[in-house]
Amino acid sequence: MSHLSEEQLVLHYYADGESYAAVETHLSECEICRQQFETLRLELDAIESPVPERGPEYGAEVWRRLEARLPERRVRARFSWLPVWAPAVAVATLVVMAFLAGNWYERSKAPKEFARGGGRVAERILVIAVGDHLDRSQMVLAEIANATPGSGPVDITEERQLAHDLLGENRLYRQTATRTGDAGVASVLDDLERVLVEIANSPDRVSSAEFQVIRNRIESQGLLFKVRVMGSRLRANPPPPAAPNKVL
């Protein structure tokens, strides 16, 4: 009579084997297997896992902390004839225009001290807007990078829409960064734009292979990391606020 393998014994311990009764019979007849099973049982029984208790009110506590962090789900009712990205691009356009106007004003008519202040305010607003844009882009990239798709098609409707929303802003900010000579920001925005285009132009449901291609693109360029670092840098070092005007 052949003995039970270690795998059969482990399966039997968890009652996951396909022939529970047959193994039981064998154990009752075979001293060697019975001893081995007893050793295994003692070892596994000895591993326990105490977990700190959480009471019935725990769910409500989790909700209290979570609620403020939940973004709104998209509900498109009014102005649904407008593309969803239109408001974001409009705001981005205003920010860029304010920045360009500030720069132009600085170079032309205003007294120097005042003009420097005006330019800095515009620059500060732009930096904050780009930082916010990078934060939102990071969320889209993270959703894809951290997703756990099964073997079937993957629904990326939400990410695709967000990528679409972000694309218009991204172009404006990239062009502005290029024009003002901020090569670092322009380069990250350029890399980001390529991936946003790819996501935005994908169908709502992609095959797992197509999904993996998008994910590889994000990972191979280290894009998530670059976007995160650039966003942190902008938040940590915004241009200083304008000093009080001395000359008017």
Next chain:
Amino acid sequence: MQDSDAAVIAQALEGDRDAFRVLVERHSRAVFRLAFRITGNESDAEDVVQESFLRAWRQLHRYEARAGFGTWMYRIASNYALDLVRARRRRPSEEIVEGTLAFASNGPLPDRLAFSGELRRRLETVMATLTPQERLAFTLRHMEGQSIEEIGAVLGTAANATKNSIFRAVQKLRKGLGPAVGATQ
């Protein structure tokens, strides 16, 4: 009568936060338990709970009713928790918190505490040698008492592969812990 998860999810997909609140309240304790068993400390486990529900809210459109909502949450939470564990290993200076696992012992209390402290450290070391899949499969089967089918749904593996992961984990644990385990009894 309580609405089923499926009915509540349909409302949450329409943007109904109160519906999502129901899901959070129903599943938080289970997610915390799993998160604690994987990360080994309360602070990380709380972080996993928050982040997992945040991700669930964002990805709710991706949820497929074939698996239960609880299973889906386990999948999200275990992925995030395993990421945290990996990140912690990359930061060796950070305090290593004990407590994920312990050995049961019938000895006198002081001996038991000293012994279980030492073994707990050893067990943590051995657990760290398991692949994420083995660690998760073992945790779900041994600690949570989940069925092979449920674990397969979390891992995205077939029954045989799931059983194999559990077996490999047990094998590594036995090899790594050696005869010390038997001495606890």
